[in-house]
Amino acid sequence: MSSGHRSPRSPAARLRRRRLTRTVIGATVGLALVVGIGYAGTHLVSGSADPLEDSTSSPAPLLPGAPAVVVPVPEAPASAPGVGYDVSYPQCGRSLPRPAAFGIVGVNGGAPLTSNKCFGAQFDWARGLSARAVYINTSFSGVGDPVAYVEKLVNDAIEREHAAGVSGVSMWWLDVEVGNTWNGTQQENATVLAAMAAKLQDVGVHVGIYSSPQMWTEIAGDWQPGLPVWNATGPGTRAKAIKSCGESFAGSTSAIVQWVQKKGSRLLDHNEICPAWKNRAADVLEVS
16 A cells, blocks of 8 residues: 655664665775876876976076077098197196197186286197197176176187287187186076187187086086087096097087096196097197
């Protein structure tokens, strides 16, 4: 028989309903936890827990408006086999090594806006070798406009070159070392170096970078101009230095390696062109 009212449930029926409800809720919560953990795990593995982080990017290696540096076209094949030397104010008044495959002479006295007082005489030594180049010191105090600062540095170096009776050297190296002052950000420091390279290229010379992978990264960060690089390997031997020919920085493989070793009774900077560059001496030196 039927009626217009629902019959009350028995206690047993109500208990079964509560158990069923708890089971359904528990399964739903468990599934949500599994899905949530899986989602978080996927994002942790991919390196981003926040979708917004995927849209961020690292700062550009150079400041906006930095001058463009040109990767040079390879010169005609040339070689300068054997060991060369770089000299500057520490060798002032001393006899310079012979024989030598090539010579690289410092314009400055260890820092920008200073003079190597023996630059002229030392370049006469390099001029008598089969190949040669010059190098200038670089730095940035962290104060002022990096590009405007470069105008002063490069113009000063050229004036000191001419004052010593030297002109027209076709290969200039930028000496980039932590021993000089670098108080700018890596972006500012790299912009200084870019502006120096571009300014020198504008006056018609080839430009290379003297540094090491570690020093370059510390000073200039990720900037990779693709210019030839001269790798400073520190105290050691030729065999050890040549192994560093496989190292790259600033967007280029090592073209020249330098090591510091005694020659006779005194320490000298020894240098050699790396095997991969042995027929590209004209890309890294002024060759007679």
